Amino acid sequence: MKEPAISSDAPGEKLLMLGNEAIARGAMEAGVQVAAAYPGTPSSEILETLTKVAQKFDIYVEWSTNEKIAFEVALAASICGVRAMASMKHVGVNVAHDPLMTASYIGAKGGLVLLSADDPWAWSSQNEQDNRYIAEQGYIPVLEPSSVQEAKDMMADAFRLSEEFKHLFMVRSVTRISHGRGDVVLGEITRERRKGSFKKDRSWLVYTPVAARKNRLLMIERFERIRQAVDTLPYNRLKLVDRARLGIIACGLSYSYTLEAIKWLELEERVSVLKISTPHPLPQELVKKLLKSAAEIIIVEELEPFVENKVKAIAGEANIPVKIHGKNLLPVIGELSTRKVTEAIARLTNSKPPVNFTKLDKLSEETAPILPWRPPTLCPGCAHRAALYAINSAAQRVARDYGKPTEPIYPGDIGCYTLGYLPPLEAVDTTICMGASIGIANGLAHVVAAPIIAHIGDSTFFHSGIPPLINAVYNKANITVAILDNSATAMTGFQPHPGIGHTATGEETTSVKIEDIARACGVKFVKVADPLDLKKAADVLEKAIRFEGPSVVVLRSPCAIIEQREKRQRGEKTIPYYIDQDKCNEKCGACIKLLGCPAIVKENGKTIIDGPLCTGCGICVQVCPHNAILQES
Amino acid sequence: MAKEFNVLITGVGGQGAILMSELLGEAAVKDDFNVRGSEALGMAVRGGSVVSTIRIGSEIYGPLIPMGKCHLLIGIEPAEALRNISYLSPSSLIILNLRGIVPFTVSQGKSNYPTQDEILEKLNRASRQVIRLDAACLAEEAGNPITANMVMLGAAFGGGQMPVKLETIKAVIQSHFPAKLAPVNIKAFDLGYQACQQAVKN
Ligand SMILES: Cc1ncc(C[n+]2csc(CCOP(=O)(O)OP(=O)(O)O)c2C)c(N)n1
Numbered sequence: 001m002k003e004p005a006i007s008s009d010a011p012g013e014k015l016l017m018l019g020n021e022a023i024a025r026g027a028m029e030a031g032v033q034v035a036a037a038y039p040g041t042p043s044s045e046i047l048e049t050l051t052k053v054a055q056k057f058d059i060y061v062e063w064s065t066n067e068k069i070a071f072e073v074a075l076a077a078s079i080c081g082v083r084a085m086a087s088m089k090h091v092g093v094n095v096a097h098d099p100l101m102t103a104s105y106i107g108a109k110g111g112l113v114l115l116s117a118d119d120p121w122a123w124s125s126q127n128e129q130d131n132r133y134i135a136e137q138g139y140i141p142v143l144e145p146s147s148v149q150e151a152k153d154m155m156a157d158a159f160r161l162s163e164e165f166k167h168l169f170m171v172r173s174v175t176r177i178s179h180g181r182g183d184v185v186l187g188e189i190t191r192e193r194r195k196g197s198f199k200k201d202r203s204w205l206v207y208t209p210v211a212a213r214k215n216r217l218l219m220i221e222r223f224e225r226i227r228q229a230v231d232t233l234p235y236n237r238l239k240l241v242d243r244a245r246l247g248i249i250a251c252g253l254s255y256s257y258t259l260e261a262i263k264w265l266e267l268e269e270r271v272s273v274l275k276i277s278t279p280h281p282l283p284q285e286l287v288k289k290l291l292k293s294a295a296e297i298i299i300v301e302e303l304e305p306f307v308e309n310k311v312k313a314i315a316g317e318a319n320i321p322v323k324i325h326g327k328n329l330l331p332v333i334g335e336l337s338t339r340k341v342t343e344a345i346a347r348l349t350n351s352k353p354p355v356n357f358t359k360l361d362k363l364s365e366e367t368a369p370i371l372p373w374r375p376p377t378l379c380p381g382c383a384h385r386a387a388l389y390a391i392n393s394a395a396q397r398v399a400r401d402y403g404k405p406t407e408p409i410y411p412g413d414i415g416c417y418t419l420g421y422l423p424p425l426e427a428v429d430t431t432i433c434m435g436a437s438i439g440i441a442n443g444l445a446h447v448v449a450a451p452i453i454a455h456i457g458d459s460t461f462f463h464s465g466i467p468p469l470i471n472a473v474y475n476k477a478n479i480t481v482a483i484l485d486n487s488a489t490a491m492t493g494f495q496p497h498p499g500i501g502h503t504a505t506g507e508e509t510t511s512v513k514i515e516d517i518a519r520a521c522g523v524k525f526v527k528v529a530d531p532l533d534l535k536k537a538a539d540v541l542e543k544a545i546r547f548e549g550p551s552v553v554v555l556r557s558p559c560a561i562i563e564q565r566e567k568r569q570r571g572e573k574t575i576p577y578y579i580d581q582d583k584c585n586e587k588c589g590a591c592i593k594l595l596g597c598p599a600i601v602k603e604n605g606k607t608i609i610d611g612p613l614c615t616g617c618g619i620c621v622q623v624c625p626h627n628a629i630l631q632e633s
Numbered sequence: 634m635a636k637e638f639n640v641l642i643t644g645v646g647g648q649g650a651i652l653m654s655e656l657l658g659e660a661a662v663k664d665d666f667n668v669r670g671s672e673a674l675g676m677a678v679r680g681g682s683v684v685s686t687i688r689i690g691s692e693i694y695g696p697l698i699p700m701g702k703c704h705l706l707i708g709i710e711p712a713e714a715l716r717n718i719s720y721l722s723p724s725s726l727i728i729l730n731l732r733g734i735v736p737f738t739v740s741q742g743k744s745n746y747p748t749q750d751e752i753l754e755k756l757n758r759a760s761r762q763v764i765r766l767d768a769a770c771l772a773e774e775a776g777n778p779i780t781a782n783m784v785m786l787g788a789a790f791g792g793g794q795m796p797v798k799l800e801t802i803k804a805v806i807q808s809h810f811p812a813k814l815a816p817v818n819i820k821a822f823d824l825g826y827q828a829c830q831q832a833v834k835n
Binding site: 147 | 654
């Protein structure tokens with residue numbers, strides 16, 4: 001593995017970094033010894049970066065089976081006095097929520113940092129949840145970087161603060177920090193390594209009601225001390241301008257948009273700005289100072305009015321007569337931008353943005369109708385396409401026997417296969433959260449009469465698919481579960497998982513077999529099939545759907561991207577298919593209509609295969625009614 | 634030192650936009666500029682539209698280019714350049730690869746792909762300078778069709794406005810690729826550079 005530039009041991013050096021690399025670097029500078037994560041955009045590159053330096057810097061890193069476990073692994077290390085972190089996307093924190101709510105009672109011995117990567121505008125997510133609320137619920141202080149440099153610095157400081165206050169800290173990133181780039185000045189890497197030691201202490205670690213009550217009090221005290229400290233934390237900064245009418249409170253990344261907006265509107269000498277990096281707990285004294293200095297205030301923050309509501313409460317309690325704006329002028333939905341912030345500030349200052357946004361909007365609107373629709377799609381050769389096609393054919397066959405018109409139902413899950421919701425496959429009827437395919441199927445089985453086929457990826461099955469499968473067996477839900485095993489966590493960047501046979505750092509390990517798990521759960525019909533053989537796969541699936549009681553079919557075929565990559569490395573050639581135009585019926589188009597493979601396209605009325613894109617999976621051959629698709633020799 | 638130079642790279646997942654912004658950003662840091670940027674990673678890369686931004690200068694803060702403030706648009710795919718028209722101003726320089734990638738939705742009859750004339754007509758309304766080239770053709774001339782992104786990066790420097798030094802970006806490209814692949818990438822960069830300079834003169 002090539003050593004990444006960020007392992008450079010040259011303090012003071014300036015490097016370009018991805019936000020997630022900077023976060024990893026910050027942890028290295030703090031001397032993190034244990035890092036656990038489950039992949040999820042936009043957080044995955046943090047642990048990926050750490051795997052590359054794990055050996056050199058003696059850091060234990062793991063891809064955990066899910067976020068709850070990742071957090072527990074880090075918590076255990078902290079209890080033993082070792083600096084530890086868990087990183088995950090915002091919805092991952094929901095999975096870790098249970099231990100998290102008691103972890104704040106425990107606090108921290110070794111510095112403990114939870115990195116939550118939120119995703120405003122849900123670029124790669126099922127929702128836009130704002131994890132500052134989770135932090136608030138658990139008395140967990142939050143550090144929120146405004147730049148890539150700060151992401152590194154805060155991450156390093158979070159460990160230090162965690163030990164100083166004996167409490168866990170959350171660093172909350174967002175997509176534009178995690179996947180942002182910036183120049184970062186390196187600090188020193190901590191090389192010192194501690195030995196973990198577990199000291200039995202039941203009143204601290206065994207959460208009986210008595211321990212809960214006692215530790216809850218201690219937690220509240222710790223949090224109070226942190227509240228008092230954040231006013232002097234250098235990340236929170238107040239710039240008061242004499243006689244400024246408007247005060248701006250800018251939180252996290254929004255601070256960067258705010259600075260640009262102020263510069264754009266040339267208001268540097270006319271507005272006061274409070275930069276907030278700890279939305280929880282707020283630096284109350286700084287907030288009060290600003291509130292007292294201005295006639296109007298605007299809070300600039302992405303997503304929910306989290307800071308806004310607190311500021312309003314502070315103003316009310318302290319009886320400060322000031323008009324407070326926020327979500328009345330800025331959206332709760334999506335990301336902020338320099339434009340949005342500029343427009344809001346312009347309204348409050350009667351100034352005029354130097355760019356005519358209305359004209360640009362009009363240009364965009366006029367352009368939109370001629371733009372092609374380019375959704376992300378299953379790759380050429382993706383076995384999920386074959387699997388979903390086979391599921392469709394099998395389920396339709398069974399549905400026909402229901403007597404009256406019946407539509408099979410496909411509770412789906414989260415992964416590349418979610419893209420099968422698009423035409424022509426249209427084989428995803430629900431997508432809610434990881435593991436919900438099987439959970440929803442359980443519920444459906446008791447209320448509707450239709451073939452119910454849940455499908456779920458291999459990584460997702462390990463993550464949260466097993467308890468709902470057991471539930472189906474226990475409660476006799478008549479469902480079929482198709483496990484789409486491409487031997488990767490593909491959607492998030494091909495990370496390994498318990499079924500792969502190697503760990504995050506590439507060490508060999510036991511590969512856990514999905515079919516063994518299904519059998520051990522008590523499923524009586526368990527079969528493995530190759531989805532690229534459409535007919536055989538559909539026949540197996542049909543039997544499974546007709547089976548009385550829960551059934552499982554593992555559809556196993558490796559991720560085409562990984563396979564192509566490995567083939568290239570081995571120097572093997574891919575032999576693509578082509579369409580014999582003498583045999584092809586131009587009006588048919590079955591291959592395009594049934595499969596939607598991006599390698600099959602129409603050109604001047606003819607259907608052709610785009611050779612360089614074709615991986616040679618051969619499923620189009622199986623659906624062509626004219627035997628017109630042939631492999632190049 | 635430049636106060637603010639905003640580069641928007643637009644294309645389709647898999648075309649190499651991320652690598653271009655990484656190399657450009659790295660070179661800008663080497664030349665001692667402040668750099669900010671943002672990538673579309675994750676869901677968007679499965680054949681979807683992608684946008685990378687790199688901002689260079691002493692007065693930049695956010696990761697994103699404000700609307701109407703793009704100085705240089707590198708359009709690796711023409712329709713995707715058009716999709717980002719609202720970032721342009723009359724003084725933006727657009728380097729446009731004419732080779733389109735038609736999405737599968739067009740073959741399925743679910744959407745249409747604009748003609749080259751439609752694309753150019755709209756872009757010409759937004760900006761005064763549109764430089765057109767066929768990156769795939771130049772990449773083949775360089776010796777490998779996958780170097781089309783280096784052709785585009787070269788063209789971006791050939792436009793003459795880039796604050797980053799030519800030697801710096803070339804050194805970064807040189808050291809990024811394994812010794813075997815560096816020459817063809819440098820050649821692709823040079824061909825793009827020359828093609829753009831030629832076009833600017835005409
Ligand atoms: C709780 C939670 N954690 C992480 C994610 C991010 N995520 C989306 S899909 C996916 C994994 C997909 O892997 P797999 O099920 O094997 O399907 P594949 O993409 O390989 O087809 C992950 C981790 C999420 N959406 N929710």
